[in-house]
Amino acid sequence: MEEMKWVIQVNDDLKKMVDTSTETEQWKRRSIYKVPACVADLNTKAYIPQAVSFGPYHHGKKHLNQMEEHKHRALLHFLKRCRKPIDLFFNSLAQVVQELKDSYEPLDPMWKDDTPRFLQLMILDGCFMLEILRTATSILDDYAPNDPIFSNHGKLYLMPYIRRDMLMLENQLPILVLDHLVHVENNEAKDKEFVNKLILQFCSPNTRISKMGKCLHVLDVHRKSLLGENPRPKTRPRKWAGVSCTGVNHANxxxxxxxxxxxxxxxxxxxxxxxxxxxxxxxxxxxxxxxxxxxxxxxxxxxxxxxxxxxxxxxxxxxxxxxxxxxxxxxxxxxxxxxxxxxxxxxxxxxxxxxxxxxxxxxxxxxxxxxxxxxxxxxxxxxxxxxKPWNQWRANLIHTYFRNPWAILSLIAAIFLFAITIAQTIYTIYPYYHESPPSSPYHDFLPPSPVVSSKHNPPHH
Structure with missing residues (x-):
């Protein structure tokens, strides 16, 4: 009986199956992922936020619940400052809610099936993120001077932890959320790069990039800032050069x-x-x-x-x-x-x-x-x-004789002894080639050398 249900289900899914172009669009929307255990187990803490959650993956975690109160306060300040009812923001995001849901892979049914709850999360987390990003350029003056988050104190002691959490793959919000919130807030008066620049000033304040184009989320903006304004063009479609979950490395x-x-x-x-x-x-x-x-x-x-x-x-x-x-x-x-x-x-x-x-x-x-x-x-x-031979010889020489101080001393001593040996040898054989020849024992019996006459020195008679 169970087998028949499965067969019926497969046949129904086959009838509903969309064409390749539709599948391509669905895959393109996905940009926020759950890190699988085969990757996360290498360093679990690197993928889990410690201060604040953004989006559905870590919402409601016990160690992050303390920040929910601050999110609600930030939302109220945001709405009061822009003087717009929350209904406008809700309706604006409702127009792209399916695209927002498709950004997450996977998305729990509790969020997928409950659209109002999902939109509430997007607005609450989105407004809080915008308020955080704006602290990069100035302290918002409508918060109390001793506010634990939006004050000089919070900027000094909490923002580094929030910044780290904002750069985690599982802790992202689609940048589309921030774009819609900013457009409604400013009656669509801001340019398309406004949100990108906010993120850039917060995450990479020393980076100067004039145009970043379409970005997916905060992590994507930061990645592009690390690669610069004019990344090198890809000459051919990329072949995946990663690894499987078994940890097989394909490097040569x-x-x-x-x-x-x-x-x-x-x-x-x-x-x-x-x-x-x-x-x-x-x-x-x-x-x-x-x-x-x-x-x-x-x-x-x-x-x-x-x-x-x-x-x-x-x-x-x-x-x-x-x-x-x-x-x-x-x-x-x-x-x-x-x-x-x-x-x-x-x-x-x-x-x-x-x-x-x-x-x-x-x-x-x-x-x-x-x-x-x-x-x-x-x-x-x-x-x-x-x-190259010369470089190999140089490397071997340094590696063999100049890595250890005793080896260096031994080499110097050997060179010194070799120099002394050469000097001693030269000193020994030098006189043999440069001394005057010894006098002959028959020198006294040899006739005197003939006197050569000269017109300047005529012979005496």
């Missing part, structure tokens, strides 16, 4: 490059790139140029979520993943971090160089370099440079 070991210390021993020097884009990595004339990166307490969580987004969102690209893969190749130990720090490429804000090395090594678990990535070309150039 022959194309891996050595650590920064070994590259330095082979004669390669490190310099800062002209821009801060994570794509701006190049190698010419024995110089490897890398963008400056600040490593702090939020770096690990941020990169793990960016990598997860690239992994699950088809068409997002693989630039961040490729960058992490490349950095893991050249960072094996604290010595590599110290070398890059001395070249002003890594700014260490978490303490020891060993901790930074461990961070990059952990980020690269179960990832591989995209076959279409421009960094593969850089890797090949660096590897080719290191394989």
């Amino acid at each position: 070991g022959d194309e891996l490059i050595r650590s920064a210390t070994e590259l330095y021993e082979a004669g390669i020097r490190f310099k800062k790139s002209a821009s801060e884009s994570l794509e701006d990595i190049s190698f010419t004339g024995g110089v490897l140029r890398l963008p400056v990166i600040v490593v702090d307490d939020a770096t690990e969580s941020m990169f793990l979520n960016l990598i997860a987004f690239e992994r699950f969102h088809v068409g997002a690209g693989n630039e961040i993943t490729s960058y992490i893969f490349f950095m893991d190749n050249i960072i094996d130990s604290a010595k590599d971090v110290a070398l890059l720090h001395s070249s002003r490429i890594i700014q260490n804000a978490i303490g020891s160089d060993k901790a930074v090395a461990k961070l990059f090594n952990s980020l690269s678990k179960d990832i591989a370099l995209d076959p279409e990535s421009s960094l593969r070309v850089v890797q090949k150039r660096v590897s080719g440079y290191c394989k």
